[in-house]
Amino acid sequence: MTKVALAFSGGLDTTVCVPLLKEEYGHDEVLAVTVDVGQPEAEFAEARETADALGLDIHVVDATEAFASLCFDSVRANATYQGYPLGTALARPVIAEAILEVAEAENCDAIAHGCTGKGTTNSASRPSGAAPTWK
Template identity: 80%
Template sequence: MPEGNGTVALAFSGGLDTTVCVSLLKEEYGYDEVIGVTVDVGQPDYEFEEAEETAEALGVEQHVVDATEEFADLCMEAVKANADYQGYPLGTALARPVIAKAILSVAEEEGCSAVAHGCTGKGNDQLRFEAVWRDSDLDVIAPVRELGLTREWENEYAAEKGLPVE
């Protein structure tokens, strides 16, 4: 197993993908420590509680960053511009770069050598995170995409490792 790659800041929801990523970032990528970062852009409180409980069960330092004001300001600009995509608001598209910047800020403050996410590679979330992160000197890690993980494999891995997933 590789060792000594330092600390990685992970976009952390506490769901299956990011819970599995914590273990893989240590075992497969050789990171000494994983820091979970959950960014508040207005989602329900229970999502933060679940992320914090999962981080605690994994022994992961957890940061919660309040980015609600920045996100709201961005949404107001989008509303003023009548921005939409095929009749749908751009909430997710606007939120991801805000989240990515907040995670990058924590990573830099904590002296991380990398940032990571649990996106699958099927949607645009990965691009929105990585577009922000690629402008930094930090390595960008995407275990779910890079290792070609499936939900079935993740569930089996989580069960085998005793990871706290529902």
């Protein structure tokens, strides 16, 4: 029996991932993991509602302090990209680490996400070796 931790928002992309992970990749169980980095409560309600409709267990991880600390250092350094703060880019490693911690605690065999590869999620914005280590 294999279990995968899915970075889960409850939106279209991550909802579609659930049957794909089971049917195409052969995972027996999908564990939804939503990470709170300060987004509106309505987003968590949507994630919980969608996970419930799909019959998934969901973990909502509070990473607001870790994210705020990282943002504070970034603001102090005046770190921007084309004049914009790096909020989304800074959130990614915080989210990845939180999902990894849940995956390890829940004895998951894999981690998955629903990023489409558009915008700042393209490979050019992912430096080699930046991902957390997995088993």
